[in-house]
Amino acid sequence: MRIDFRINGIDRSLQLSGDEMLVNVIRERLGLRGTKVGCGNGECGACTVHVDGEAVCSCLYPAHRVAGRSVTTIEGLAPENALSPVQAAFVRHGAVQCGFCTGGMIMSASALLAQNAKPSEAEISHALAGNICRCTGYRQIIDAVLDASGQGNADSERP
């Protein structure tokens, strides 16, 4: 089947096989490799993207369902040479180690802030529960999301 959709602001038209997952279209066909696969089963969140602004796991999302919808990946979150507020806060707080979870983590956090401008720590924890990070222990990530929502505390701000 053929579908039309929008990705990172660009309209696309693609021929799909019915069982193709969105992550495959994003990574292999469009070459946007910032979206990662940590499990392929919806368990880790490394593949998180936005479909019409909602954070979903692209590894379990059949590509044909994005027909007529708008997809954003980590590459499309901010204009070139700029960082989104969440990306910038991750940098400030050192919320990245190996970086493999980072794209998905930032996509989940960004979707949260779009719905809830000032989330509490408990709300952040609830919203990021689908994203596994094996490296950081999550503390610096929590600090970064609080900071990105303007609730930063100068104390916890790293370099």
Place this chain on the structure above:
Amino acid sequence: MSLHEVGKRRHQAGIEMRVRGGAVYTHDIALPGMLFGAILRSPHPHAKILSIDTSAARALRGVHAVITSKDFGDRRYYQLGGSYSDRPPLANEKVRYWGEEVAAVAAETLAVAEQACALISVEYEALAPVFAPDDALGAQAPEIHGRENAPGGKNLAIRFSANYGDVDGAVAQAAFVLEDEFRHGIVAPSCLETNGTVASYDAGQGKLDLWTATQAPYFIRKEVAQAVGLDEKQVRIRSVEVGGGFGGKSKICEQEALAAMLSIKAKRPVKITLNRREEFVSGKTDHAKRVRIRTAVAEDGRILNRNVSVQIDNGAYTAYAPTYVGASRQRTTCLYRVETAHYDCDLVYTNKVPGGQYRGMGAPHTIWAIESHMDEIASRLKRDPLEYRIAQANQPGDVTPLKWRISTCGLTECLEAAGRMIGWDEKRKSSAPLRGVGVASMIHPSGGVIYQEGNFANTRIELTAEGRVIVHTQTADTGTWQNTTLAQVAAEALGVGTDDVFVSHMDTEDAPPDLGSAASRVTFVTGNATLRAGENLKAKILSALSRQWNCGVEDIAIESGVARHIYEPNRTADLLEIARLAGPLDAEGYFSTPGERPDPKTGEGNYAATYVFGAQAAEVEVDRNTGRITVLRMAVAQDVGRALNPTAVEGQIYGGVLQGIGMALQEEMVFEEGRPVNASFLDYAVPRIGSAPKIDIALVETDDPLGPYGAKAGAEPTINATIAAIANAVFHATGIRFKELPMSPDRVLSALEAKDGNKPALKPWKRVYNAEVATVRAMYPNVVFPALRSVGTKFARLPKKSKQPRTLVPGNANELVEFLSNKNTKSRIVAGGTDIFVGLKQGIYDLDQLVDVSRLPELQGISFAENDLSTLRIGAAMTLDKIARNELVARFFPSLASCISLIATPQIRRVATIAGDLCQEKRCWFFRSAFPCYKLGGPTCPCFAVLGDNRHHSINGAKRCAAPNPSDLAPLLSSLSACAVVVGRSGKRSIPIEELYLWSGLTKVGSDEVIEAIEIPLAPNTTASFEKFGLRQGDFAEASVAVRAQWANDSVSTLRIFAGAVSPLPLRAAKAEALLTGTRLEPDAVAEAAATIVEGSLPLEDNQYKVPLLINLTKQALLAARRRN
């Protein structure tokens, strides 16, 4: 010395690329003409290979190479050499564990490669397997390897024993001797990036390039070269980002040599990426251990003798487990002031996944045993555990029984700081019930002589013509920020800014040899080499400049990236100018650790250049109702010598501690017949964000004279004391000393119940089938299971794995019914797909087509039913997230919204649907791992849960299958008297949810029908509640309870109570309903009635905790319903 770059908080090198998604990992590499590799794995834990026929695979279109052990000749991985070199890259003659690599294929696509693997026919002769180390040492045990690899005796890769000091004399003086035994299973590093390799062989040049997710290019090059028969010079490891290491990627991983050989054969680049399942099944894990400890203690508390006996499960092949033998020996003899010691250790082969390397190399678990024991000693001495530890702490100048000479040592400061930060004195005294604090210490070598090569590093730093400083190192930054701290060291040495320095890692052609990023060596060993390289380069720059400026080198200073003539201040040169004046330059630095090679017989010798110390304190809370342990706070003090970059060290502490929490509370691989049954992030659950406690950190700087700018190792040892600190806190909170890990809620709840002597009345006779089920279960071990397993499963009808169903997308309901009514095609409806797509990969379905109803208008919407304003209609394909956020739902059915918030993860809830939750497949890890079980293979097959690990299974209502109903909405919607509206050829019908099920995962909805909507009647004057307990955040329920109470005045007029996840069908608590109807749900009555919900239960061995759990959740749900009135 005043420092400008070292000791400062600097951003992680390359972090902007990472947050933008621009960093390139091995998974992301795509070369022109690249093929995809797949691996055929052994379906037996132990078997002879009689023959392999690859002809059908080779003939498949799109296949370019098929390899078997023949292609490797008799070559084996080198690893630690000698008898430890026991593993061929592909199995020859024998397979020794389930999942072992037998053959590999390279093809145009991964799907073709997998299909080709399925076409390879291998003839096996099954051999008796052995899984438990104790059994492997028994007289009847099969021999896994010949004696050349088991020099310690049958199945013994190592048998070690040594005394340190006058052991007998020391024991004779003891005031008392304490003895204990601790055990733990296998945990796994679980890097978020699975192992993967891209290999590209250029036959013309005879050169092999490898992009691979590794910590140690040095060892990969060596191993791959010898495995595929090339010279090391022909192999180049290339620079790439690495998604986590933690030891798991520190030595050769099997896909590396396979990708290389496939590329050589196919003459095209080949990429192999392990999937998450393979990563667990075949990836190198940590090792299971049994630790026996006996300590002789003097009246004044001195440790006269510590005697530790360890048994390590090696798995089927030896990787670096011999260093585990050493790591436990080191802690036995060197943690605290031990006067004499005895250590013995068996490293035992079993037919399980080969153990590898994981952060701490077994130290976290050994320290858990030692430190639990230290608490027991302190209590016997009636001393405060913290004060007692401080009294026994290692001190600078000490020589340990292993002959370690302790130089800098901040253990006392660390213990004091950890105690202070956690609020020790006050919290130790206050006896808040089920809250506790505990403390533990650790020791860790920094720059130990771990390798045959010793422990050396070379770093090359270049100043390019463009004025850029590039550090070339063969180590690999797997996320530890090592490239950042190396840049800081180089910058400090050169007098430039950290931002001026770029670190290029991993490339074996650009960088001189270095043993890689493992064994806590980069900061200390590579750091020292980098420091020297920086100094050497600076000397070259100065001498070149002095020639240009016609002055002495001592007349020039370089600071902040600018060289200036000290006496002629306007003579300056920035880096670009320096490069122009001094020409492109480079310099190398070499460092080899001054540690001594340990005595091969005893391990004695001052092994490392220096030693790291630290202490951690934990505060925990234990939930009496569920057994859940919550780590409220950790306090971590670590002697890091000097923190080269405090942000980086803190990050390592946060991360290491959380991995330790995973080890302590939830992680463990579970095996059946040698096969992992929890090979996914769902079932092998690493901690999610909700497990992250607040952590207070104190970095103790002892300024080590041998460290680069005083630094010692930092990242790896952060995990060492975590399990122990938590276990000691749990003991303080509960009085229970757990001697097995993890301290998961099921074990904790069982222990709490046993301690309180609770014995709920199960009255199993109240359920008719139980007599029959109990009889069959009694005969299972000796008669039923062996017969069904050996004979019955031969007749199993298992789904074909390679079959991919096609997807149909109907435009309207009529089309849908048409798609479904073709009797000759096996269809399944898919809406969210979050369960079915996973099930397809698990190989549990045999389907021709999927019919995607997610966008069918008839299945959408939330509104009151057209002609019935007292019924809310929810479209079957409405997502859980949309339902939870709907105003009508929030207003009329808040328990539905709160139930949904407890299901899975946010991403899943945005896609999964209400009907999908109800119709999801049964959840049993044997079924889901495609074991030939009764439900998957048919009536001739056994249920693996009867004798296997059945912690998740039904306690009630099981018959031939014990899988529980996993749906949370099933009990909830049952309690609300909801119905499913079902449409098909013959029209509409309505099924009450409480009657929807035939069995777990099996509904009464016909194969040509579809659920169109769920209808929930409004009921006036009601309150409702839902309680769920999953072992981990985002997990399925182990038990759930939904209650709806209708009130007349202050008493209950009707009551509905349903439980989920404890039986194959939603379990109605009719007796409790009857007992409580007419009451006001007073706590006493509730307690009494709740206890009846387990009547008629017949739990299995590992799921008995569900009995008290279910009672407690029922109580909580009833009391919540009362509160809401």
